[in-house]
Amino acid sequence: MDNKYYSAIQKSVYITNNLQIIQTLKEDYRDDLLSYMNNLGNVEAVLKALRSDELQSQITVYGFNPSIYRTEGIRKIGDLDPDIRTRVLTNEDDYPVRSFRVSPDSGRLEAHIYSKIMDFNETLAITEVVFPLEQSFAKLKALLPSGSFILYQAKDGTSFAVGGSNVSEAVISGAENSVPADYYRVALHLKSAQDDLLLYVGKTSVRLRVDGLLAIPLVMLIGLLLTIFFSIRFVTSLLTRRLTALTDNMRSETDTLNSFGTEGEESGGDELGQLEGTFRKLVVQIRDYYRLSAEHDLERGLLEAELLQGNLNPHVLYNTLSAIKWVFPHEKLTAIVDDMVDFYRLFLNRGEIVAPLDQEFEMIRKYMEIHRFSYESDFTYELLLEEEAKKAHVLRNMLQPIVENALIHGVNSLASGGKVTLIAGKEGDHIVIEVTDNGPGMSELAQARVLGDGTVSAKKQAQLPDAEAPAGQPAVAGGGRGPSGPGSGYALANIRRRIKLYYGEAYDMRLECTPGGGTKVILRIPFRLKEQLPVKPAPIFPAPPVSSSR
Structure with a gap:
């Protein structure tokens, strides 16, 4: 239409x-x-x-x-x-x-x-x-049940009845203003004509149709309920026999289980009640055990973090004291001794686990001057710290081993022109720190060994020299001019582990380097002011110890 x-x-x-x-x-x-x-x-x-x-x-x-x-x-x-x-x-x-x-x-x-x-x-x-x-109305009326009729309502409000079988004219005329009590009304809008067709369908015919449609599902539902009922009775019978046997075994193990709970918490006297009481007691025991285990892991993580932090070999001090024996102008000796005093004052930091980032940068500056004196190196360095990141608190002495690694295994292997860059800035809720040197770099396998990455097979790691150190250089950080050996330095793997112990498994350290292209160490840690620091780091399951390398 x-x-x-x-x-x-x-x-x-x-x-x-x-x-x-x-x-x-x-x-x-x-x-x-x-x-x-x-x-x-x-x-x-x-x-x-x-x-x-x-x-x-x-x-x-x-x-x-x-x-x-x-x-x-x-x-x-x-x-x-x-x-x-x-x-x-x-x-x-x-x-x-x-x-x-x-x-x-x-x-x-x-x-x-x-x-x-x-x-x-x-x-x-x-x-x-x-x-x-007429033809369109005839098709529509053929679809309607007996006793239904149609009203055509024009846009201007006038309407006329199309008619219907066994419907009195009084009902049709009364439907123009309201819906008769025994009818449902369905409005069909004619978009092009902007008129409406109002279909009046008898409620009795609708009920008869719906009842016929619901009869089969109702019979099926009753059958399904009966099946479920008898299945439950059968399964309950089997389960009760098993529970009875289980309860008898539990009674024979201990009399305490039968009297579990304080006054007001007693379960029923049947098998399910006894099983419920026993289960409650097991839940309490498991909860207490989990709490004690979590506290134990937390204490172990804190202790290990402190041990890792304190496991530093002050080789710089030894090397510098050895260098004092050499002949230098007095002014240089005074300057280097002053730098050493400042360095170790910042290094020890009254035993605090964390320190402001600008204080760590100042300690690195002192360390650079000490290293330049100790090795008579002509390298240059650049320290860039954004203003917004200065007051952030980070793990104490986290940067010094990384910078030392860049100096000894990076720029010291160059005849001249070595440079180390330390950059730190705030990115959203994180602090990003980058330590870059222009040394010989490392291969992919060497990077994995330095970080203690367990994904590299032992066979491949065995094929590498110690951290692929250049000829004439020690295998680990901390070699200096004094005596040193494997494990004497604070390896990058330990720094990585300290980060995970304190900040959680979501934070890590990564390397970007290629052979002959220098090395960049990138750390991404949470930005925290002093008042935001946690009382204790979150308990974690620390990784197994790894051997020191570069």
């Missing part, structure tokens, strides 16, 4: 805008019948084409021009119903005027759509497009 309305309205719009029809309606034919016949042929061809679709529509043009003649499809305005003419001429809505009538010839219900043909401000004619509705 919506498509039929749309097609009819489109035809009406086409006629009102067709230039041939407008020109035919404007001319005066009182003295020129031949001209009318020529124009009429064009108009009739257009009207015939519009009637030729499946809509079975009738199209008529009612002209105001008194000189036109009545032919097929063209009539004088006086032939149009006066009421319809008045409605069309006074219509201020852009939507066409509609009328619904029963055809006197065929007895079918028809829809009439009227529009004006205008030339500037002059009304030349009124078009009428007629198409049947």
